[in-house]
Amino acid sequence: MSKQTSKWILLIILSSSIFLSVIDIFIVNVAIPSIKKGIQGTDGDIQLVIALYLLGYASFLITGGRAGDHYGKKKVFIIAMLTFTLASLCCGMAQTAFQLNTARFLQGISAAFMVPQGITYIQVLFPSSKERIKALGIYGSIAGAASVIGQFLGGILPDTHFSVAGWRLIFLINLPLGLLFAFLAARFLKDNPPAAAEKTGRFDYAGVLLLTLGLVGLIYPLIRGAELGWPLWSVIAMGLSIVLLFIFLYDQKKKLLKGKEPLINLNLFNYKDFNIGLCAVLFYFMAQDSYFLINAVLFQTGFGISSSETGIFFVFQGAGYVTAAVISIKLIPVYGKKVLQTGVLIMIVSLIFHIIFFKSGAVNRVVLLPVLFIYGTGCGSVLPSLLTMALKSIPTKFAGAASGTFSTFQQTAIAFGIGIIGGIFFYKLGKAENTQAYLAAYQMATLANIGMLLLVSFFLWLLPDQDKGVKIS
Structure with a gap:
């Protein structure tokens, strides 16, 4: 070789x-x-x-x-x-x-x-x-x-x-x-043994512990509490988790001021474009994965469609994603954020069609597959370039930290989406088992996802199209 x-x-x-x-x-x-x-x-x-x-x-x-x-x-x-x-x-x-x-x-x-x-x-x-x-x-x-x-x-x-x-x-x-x-x-x-210079920094164990406890302490009661009718422990746990997350931010700021290496470099949040980009990321990823959850449950449990056929349905969505991703990457240098805005608009229109086509409870495969493909093209127009748009004003010295923070924020946003949008779906569904109940729950959750995507559109509108390196004074 x-x-x-x-x-x-x-x-x-x-x-x-x-x-x-x-x-x-x-x-x-x-x-x-x-x-x-x-x-x-x-x-x-x-x-x-x-x-x-x-x-x-x-x-x-x-x-x-x-x-x-x-x-x-x-x-x-x-x-x-x-x-x-x-x-x-x-x-x-x-x-x-x-x-x-x-x-x-x-x-x-x-x-x-x-x-x-x-x-x-x-x-x-x-x-x-x-x-x-x-x-x-x-x-x-x-x-x-x-x-x-x-x-x-x-x-x-x-x-x-x-x-x-x-x-x-x-x-x-x-x-x-x-x-x-x-x-x-x-x-x-x-084998790539670490250089001595790379081993001088210490792990931020306290930061990891505070962030983990804060996030799990917020998401777990958010999901379990909604299911159990919001018992007192769930409300207290969410309140304590918010306190822990504030302590985490204070701890990170304190370490940064002392010249230590915190888990998250808060200097990143001095860049306005980065903050706006993270807000777009938050609402986009809250909608993205919750979409799969509520559709999988609706198709299989609400409509009685087999797991295999549901998987094939989602492949059409994935095919739309891949197709648009290849094209959008070439269009971004020319049209900038307009590509992402168009993608979000396609997703919103497609979700409206989801609600319309599922309203009767009858699944027309001939109509459904193109709708799923079109929704995928919207995702493919947004996701590949979202990181680039969020980080475009970040100086090179912060690039690694910004990328790590972005990925952490992305995964957390998906978990929030599963908790909040999924919670809306299951709360509306309740104990009912009939198709109409699933449709009503799906419509409410999908409307919430449309709301999330409208917020994504708003933050993309706020995001400058050119790299101006805007920094918060």
Whole structure:
């Protein structure tokens, strides 16, 4: 194998981290009704299956990146890959909702340590700008493919009957992949021992603890409290979590003033464009993943459509996403934020058509598939360039910190969407089991998502089209 060829083979090994971490978000979205039945869980339980993975990911993502600098990227990559694989096994063997959600949280944490190493390795393997852009394009394409494959497998596998229940296979398929790529990483990745300068910084353990407790303490009672009729403990827990998050911000500011390295560099929030971009990210991702949750439940439980057919439906949405993503990246340099604004408008119009076409309770496949494809084109016009728009005014010295903060915010926003939009859906549904009740719940939740996308449009309108480096004085 030539040196030139080996680099690209290593890229595939490194991309396995983003492939597994992304596929485990989308594969679960479609399989949620089957998982609920399999573990005899509640509506809150299945929301937590998604949310706890994301919270584990969000809370430890920045720390995961620093762990590679401190202990060595190869070592952290392999250990995190094996831990992710073990957590997947625990998910596949879970007998209760508590066991499953505990394993999902561990999956999210291990993904947070696994993914940053791959990204950092790419910077080392491809020092020239031209090759690095190509490598990152391949890396991003693999992540996009994982989202489509995840939706397909999330539909097909629960309808597959082997010696174990089909829904368990969505987690157990990670075992051969995780073990294979851990072996390949051990065999082919060049050991990258940390330089002495990289090991001088200390981990912000207090910051990680405060952020994790604050986020979990907010999302868990938000989901469980809505399900139980808002008992006193849920209200108190949410109040305490907000206090913890304020303490976290104070702690980060204090460390920054003392010259220490905080988990999140609050100087980033001095840049107005970054703040506006994060607001757009918040409302966009709250709508994006909750869309999959409520549609999967409506299709399978409300309409009685099979898991397999639901997976195929979502592949059409994914195909629209990939198509628009390829085109939109070329249009952004010419039209700027107008591409994103058009994408959001397409998503809103498509959601209105969702409500109209589902109003009767009859599913016309001929109409549904184009509507799903069109919705996907809206997503594909927005998502690939949202990071670029949010970070365009950030100085180079803050680029790494800003990217980590963006990713943390993104995962947290998805968890909030599952809690809030999913909560609206299940609250409206109540104990009813008929199609009309599902439609009423779907319409209310979808209207809420339209509201989220209108807010995205507002913040994109506020965002300058040109890079002016606006800084808050």
